[in-house]
Amino acid sequence: MNIDMIEAAARRISGHARRTPLLSSPFLDEIAGRRVLVKAEPLQHTGSFKFRGAWSAVSALDPEVRAKGVIAFSSGNHAQGVAYAAKLHGVPAVIVMPEDAPRLKIANTRGFGAEVVLYDRANEDRDEIGARLAEERGLTLIKPFDEPQVIAGQGTCGLEIAEQAAEMGIGEADVLVCCGGGGLTSGIALAFEAHAPGLRARPVEPEGFDDTARSLAAGRIERNARMTGSLCDAIVTPQPGELTFPIMHRLCGPGLSVSDEEALRAMAAAFLRLKLVVEPGGAVALAAALFRPKAVEGDTVIAVCSGGNVDPALFREVLERFG
């Protein structure tokens, strides 16, 4: 896993993923007490950065292998990214989801061209179903974060931030990244190591689900005590990845965490001030930039808003409470 893989992913992705803008507002600067720049990944295809890693992984496959198709386990942003990347490559995608997944997510994944295979969480084994389908059809599994070509794809977001910061004359800044398994955070950190050594990637997690922050502090992988109970469930994983953790441990600054309410307040701020739709898990980095100013260093902070696939009912609640 190195910068060459990220640069190769950037060449493969060029013209296919969007170079998302860095947004800003004087109102956000005032809340944070410093300049805030927001990398707007909700504007990426499929509404999250996950399209980058999915495109990178699908495009890196040998054409004959790719033609047989890909498979992923996900009910969320990774599923949509893999589905659409496969569709644009003209190859089949199978997404394995629990049958109680939200109907909208199932419909969206189908809308991006995938075959959705539902399973019964109580009585069926997801991995067994996936392994059988993969073998029967010759499908390649695209893992959500602990996969070099996926990390390389997420790293293209870091290359863009490095370029955009340089264009603005920003040499040093904390770059706050919404962190689940660490694919995005580690990819961005590798990009900065090579191209913007003054930028420091720092993972941000929901309070109570800060496995990465604790792992970084302890110097070894620690697990979350539980997996449920956060509105930011899209970025709750059992633990940092086996591939991503060593990269984050070597390159990243200390982790931060924010409350669910702070994430919702950041969503309202992004609505009001940036005209950007952000999901709870995609808003934790902006929340830390806005509401944890003492934990951040420097005159400028960059926050990566990682996704915008939020249920309309929850978004209404956010606007009612904080809009």
Added chain:
Amino acid sequence: MNIDMIEAAARRISGHARRTPLLSSPFLDEIAGRRVLVKAEPLQHTGSFKFRGAWSAVSALDPEVRAKGVIAFSSGNHAQGVAYAAKLHGVPAVIVMPEDAPRLKIANTRGFGAEVVLYDRANEDRDEIGARLAEERGLTLIKPFDEPQVIAGQGTCGLEIAEQAAEMGIGEADVLVCCGGGGLTSGIALAFEAHAPGLRARPVEPEGFDDTARSLAAGRIERNARMTGSLCDAIVTPQPGELTFPIMHRLCGPGLSVSDEEALRAMAAAFLRLKLVVEPGGAVALAAALFRPKAVEGDTVIAVCSGGNVDPALFREVLERFG
């Protein structure tokens, strides 16, 4: 009023206004029956294209004149654009607003650095107040659309669309533009005349307030019968401008109009599929692209979403009804 003025405005605006992205989603393509590209002006500074015209006008002033400050009459997007453009130039801005304007708009305009002067609609004359202030302080009036440097600034949006369409290999398309007084539509049309003759600008208005469409059809300026009663009130003007109408008459395709409900549905689609916040008046062009496919020509349609400054309560209603 010519292309040289637009290109000069583009040079002055470079590095200050955002080059907003062209967004897309396969879900929108499916609704429209053709490829839909959305120019995302809600991501512009102050949340609408108005910042372009305001920056252009303020930056074109003689420095000694500019130093005395600028004045505008507006309770909406033009006010915020002028306020912020003046602030970034380090010169005073006075915005004259009715005292019953929404508090949020007053607060936002002040937040962008302007002095807000309120007047009593029933008993005071706005123009008289403005003229007195302008004379006392040497302020320059920045009109919202019928002003060459404002049209030139809005035209920079057209230059960007021309470039972005060329990058994507699009030589011919209808470009639907939310139209009030016609500053944005006429500026875009002039940019296309010089740089993308296969792109055709077409104004889109709220049903019942289609003064521009009727004026284009009649070949002379026609007025709206009334000024109130549309949710898209931000783009309701009495009639097309004296400067903008001849340009639109020479260069634009026929106008379109959509219902308030179609505009709200387009807002919901932009939320769900583009993660973009759009206000009702800023959504009429997207609504026409999605819901009036027979009125549009070609394989690709480009819709300019012009602004995103929408009240959270109205946005909640949109999500409840159509999300």
